[in-house]
Structures are given as C-alpha cells and as structure tokens.
Amino acid sequence: xxxxxxxxxxxxxxxxxxxxxxxxxxxxxxxxxxxxxxxxxxxxxxxxxxxxxxxxxxxxxxxxxxxxxxxxxxxxxxxxxxxxxxxxxxxxxxxxxxxxxxxxxxxxxxxxxxxxxxxxxxxxxxxxxxxxxxxxxxxxxx
Amino acid sequence: xxxxxxxxxxxxxxxxxxxxxxxxxxxxxxxxxxxxxxxxxxxxxxxxxxxxxxxxxxxxxxxxxxxxxxxxxxxxxxxxxxxxxxxxxxxxxxxxxxxxxxxxxxxxxxxxxxxxxxxxxxxxxxxxxxxxxxxxxxxxxx
DNA sequence: GGCCGAATTGAGACTCATTCTCAAAAGAAT
DNA sequence: ATTCTTTTGAGAATGAGTCTCAATTCGGCC
Numbered sequence: 001x002x003x004x005x006x007x008x009x010x011x012x013x014x015x016x017x018x019x020x021x022x023x024x025x026x027x028x029x030x031x032x033x034x035x036x037x038x039x040x041x042x043x044x045x046x047x048x049x050x051x052x053x054x055x056x057x058x059x060x061x062x063x064x065x066x067x068x069x070x071x072x073x074x075x076x077x078x079x080x081x082x083x084x085x086x087x088x089x090x091x092x093x094x095x096x097x098x099x100x101x102x103x104x105x106x107x108x109x110x111x112x113x114x115x116x117x118x119x120x121x122x123x124x125x126x127x128x129x130x131x132x133x134x135x136x137x138x139x140x141x142x
Numbered sequence: 143x144x145x146x147x148x149x150x151x152x153x154x155x156x157x158x159x160x161x162x163x164x165x166x167x168x169x170x171x172x173x174x175x176x177x178x179x180x181x182x183x184x185x186x187x188x189x190x191x192x193x194x195x196x197x198x199x200x201x202x203x204x205x206x207x208x209x210x211x212x213x214x215x216x217x218x219x220x221x222x223x224x225x226x227x228x229x230x231x232x233x234x235x236x237x238x239x240x241x242x243x244x245x246x247x248x249x250x251x252x253x254x255x256x257x258x259x260x261x262x263x264x265x266x267x268x269x270x271x272x273x274x275x276x277x278x279x280x281x282x283x284x
Numbered sequence: 285g286g287c288c289g290a291a292t293t294g295a296g297a298c299t300c301a302t303t304c305t306c307a308a309a310a311g312a313a314t
Numbered sequence: 315a316t317t318c319t320t321t322t323g324a325g326a327a328t329g330a331g332t333c334t335c336a337a338t339t340c341g342g343c344c
Contacts, residue, residue, distance in 0.1 A: 017291060017340050039330075051294035056331060072214040072271065078330080091256060091265055102259045109251055114233060114274050117244045122279030123233055129214065129273045132256050137264030159311050159320060181301075193323035198302060220301080286344090293338065304327070311320075 002067075002082055004030045010065050011058070021050045025058045034097035035071055035079040073133045093136035102132075144209075144224055146172045152207050153200070163192045167200045176239035177213055177221040215275045235278035245272075 007026040012018050028041050042055040059080060062068040066085035070078055073092055081090060081099050087108060091100040103109075110128055118125050149168040154160050170183050184197045201222060204210040208227035212220060215234055223232060223241050229250060233242040245251075252270055260267050 015291085019292065019339070021293070037330095049294080051296095052330095053295085053332075054293060057292085089256075091260060091263075091267070093265070094268065100259060100263055100265065102256050109255055110272060110274070113251055114231075114244050117242060118233060118274075118276070121233075121242055122282070123235070123242065124276045124282060125233070125274055126236065126276040128275065130252060130270065131272075132252070132260075132267055132270040134260070134266045134268040140264070140266060157312095157320090161310070161321065163322070179301090191323080193325095194301095195303075195324085196322060199321085288341100288343085291338105291340075293336105295336105296334095298333070299331085301330090302328085305325090307322105307324105309320105309322070311318105313318085314316080 002030060002084065006030075007062065007067060007082075010067055011061060013065075016061075021045075021054050022058055024048055024050055025055060029059075029062070029068070029080075029082055032082065033099070035081050035092060035099055036097070037079045071131060072129075073131055089130040089132065091132045091134070093139055094133050095135055095139040098136050098138075103130075144172060144226065148172075149204065149209060149224075152209055153203060155207075158203075163187075163196050164200055166190055166192055167197060171201075171204070171210070171222075171224055174224065175241070177223050177234060177241055178239070179221045213273060214271075215273055231272040231274065233274045233276070235281055236275050237277055237281040240278050240280075244274075 004023070004026045007030055008018055008023065011022055011026070024045050025041060028044055029036075038055055038059050041059070042050070042052050045055065046052075059068060063070060063080070067082065069081045069083050069090065071081060071090070071092060072078070073094060079097065081092075083090070083101060088101045088103045091102055092098070110130055111125065114125065117123075146165070146168045149172055150160055150165065153164055153168070166187050167183060170186055180198055180201050183201070184192070184194050187197065188194075201210060205212060205222070209224065211223045211225050211232065213223060213232070213234060214220070215236060221239065223234075225232070225243060230243045230245045233244055234240070252272055253267065257267065259265075
C-alpha cells in the first residue's frame with residue numbers, strides 16, 4: 001500500500017487524475033524511509049519540471065487522505081512521514097529523521113487517559129497528535 | 143509562579159534584565175487563559191512601543207525556560223500556552239483556544255508505552271509532544 | 285485516433301510569520 | 315556618574331506556503 005502505485009491509487013480515487021508530476025512525487029515519497037520536507041521533494045523534482053505549488057498541493061492531498069503524517073519536531077515545522085493510514089504514532093530521530101511507528105489502532109492509551117478529564121469538563125475530543133523524539137541507535141554511535 | 147512577577151523572575155534569572163518591554167509582555171501573557179499567538183501579543187503592545195522582534199525574542203526565551211508551551215493544532219502553527227514548567231499535556235479547544243492541562247509529572251503513560259519499543263530498537267527517547275484537541279463545553283453550545 | 289470538458293499544472297507574485305541587522309537606548313555594576 | 319553589556323525597535327530580509335491564471339494534460343467518448 002505504500003508503494004508508488006499505492007500512493008498513486010490514493011491520489012486518483014474520487015476521480016483524481018494520474019499525471020506525470022504526481023507520478024514523480026509518488027516515487028520520490030515512496031523512496032524515503034526517514035522524515036522529509038516539501039522543500040526536499042521540490043528540490044529533487046524541480047529539475048524534472050515539477051513546480052513548487054504542485055509539490056505542496058500533492059503532499060497536502062496525501063496528508064488529507066491519511067498517507068502522510070505531519071511532524072512538528074525540532075526547529076523547522078512540517079516535515080512529513082509516509083505511513084499506513086491506520087491510527088498510530090511515531091518515534092522520530094531528531095538527527096537523521098528515521099521513524100518507528102508505534103501504537104495499535106483502537107488501543108490508543110493517550111485518548112483513554114484524557115477521556116476522564118474530557119468528560120468531566122464537557123469537552124468533546126476530536127483528535128490528538130503525539131510525537132516522541134530522541135536518537136536512534138545509529139545516530140548515537142556516530 | 144504564573145503571575146507577571148513570576149514570569150519576570152524567570153526572564154531575569156541568569157543575569158537577564160528586567161526592562162519596560164519585558165514587563166509589558168509578561169503582563170500580557172499572564173493575563174491570558176486561552177492559547178495565543180505572538181502576533182496577538184504584538185498587536186496588543188505595539189501601541190505602547192514594543193517591537194515585533196522583542197515580542198518574538200521574549201516568547202522564545204519563555205519557551206526555552208519552559209513557561210510557555212508551543213501548540214501545533216489547527217492550521218496555523220505556533221500558538222502558545224502559558225503553563226507550569228512541570229511536565230504535562232494540554233487539552234485544547236480548536237475553536238476558542240481554551241486549555242485544560244492534564245497528566246502528572248513522573249507518571250507519563252505516553253513514555254511508558256513507547257519505552258519498550260525504544261529499548262528494543264536501541265533508541266534513546268529525549269522527549270515528546272502531545273496535544274489533544276476538540277471542542278470545549280462552551281463552544282459546543284454556541 | 286481525435287475531440288472535449290474538467291482537472292491539473294508551473295511560473296511567479298504574494299502573504300505572513302519569524303529572524304536578522306545594527307545603531308541607539310537602557311540596565312546593572314562600579 | 316561612568317562604563318560595559320544587554321536589550322531594544324525599525325525596517326529589511328528570509329523562507330515556507332498559498333494563490334492566480336493562462337496553458338497544458340487527462341481520460342472518457344465518439
């Protein structure tokens with residue numbers, strides 16, 4: 001599902017079109033294991049004629065459809081991680097950006113924890129955002 | 143500790159100086175219960191001669207010292223919440239920005255959950271970021 | 285294969301938050 | 315009061331992201 005084809009399939013559902021630019025973006029995104037920024041994708045594809053706006057538009061689309069997770073770690077806002085669309089969180093290395101998913105759908109302890117408070121104050125929880133950051137084994141040894 | 147004086151005390155520790163602008167910013171920040179942006183503080187204080195750069199510098203300083211939490215909810219990145227410097231998380235209303243803190247220091251289930259995975263892959267956790275968003279009772283009824 | 289309407293595109297202008305620069309002003313220490 | 319350092323504000327600069335719009339490209343249909 002996270003292959004280039006899978007990403008394209010997501011883009012073309014609901015009558016979307018498969019275009020040359022989208023194919024290139026899907027490839028670029030699928031070929032990354034670590035977190036990446038829109039800028040990086042743009043720089044990689046600009047020589048092949050893909051415009052900045054198109055990169056942002058396409059990444060936003062993938063984010064809306066749940067294939068891309070937005071991270072807020074470190075200084076620069078907004079890096080992305082390709083991921084399965086089910087609910088989960090990420091352990092992200094602040095140095096190399098590599099990502100380990102954790103947490104299983106339907107068993108999110110974060111929500112369970114806060115639900116008591118929410119009920120008490122009459123708050124309706126719509127969602128949450130969790131990021132755990134640190135250093136991966138490889139970055140620790142370098 | 144979250145009074146104007148407490149905020150100023152934090153700013154002046156380590157040889158920092160207490161200035162007119164910082165006093166105004168401390169007051170403005172202390173007087174807010176909901177989340178706010180740097181822009182809002184700037185607009186409030188610009189007529190009194192506080193510069194934009196100073197607002198950003200001071201809010202960053204308070205963030206570094208742990209008195210201000212950065213939120214990433216909704217569209218616009220970077221709103222702030224004044225908070226006790228101990229570890230905890232926030233339940234934030236996406237409509238009015240009001241904030242309920244939750245979680246107690248030393249008992250963060252988020253870390254506990256992910257620690258097993260971290261150990262297994264040799265990852266050293268440095269910190270995490272949690273945000274739960276939704277709608278508060280008041281916003282639901284309006 | 286060629287035609288058509290709709291979706292998509294890229295270039296570049298634009299916005300807006302944030303940072304930088306730097307000379308002037310204001311604290312603190314003496 | 316003097317001096318040294320920190321802080322300041324104005325405005326320029328940066329940089330991510332968005333918008334506009336005419337030109338291009340898709341994909342279905344004949």
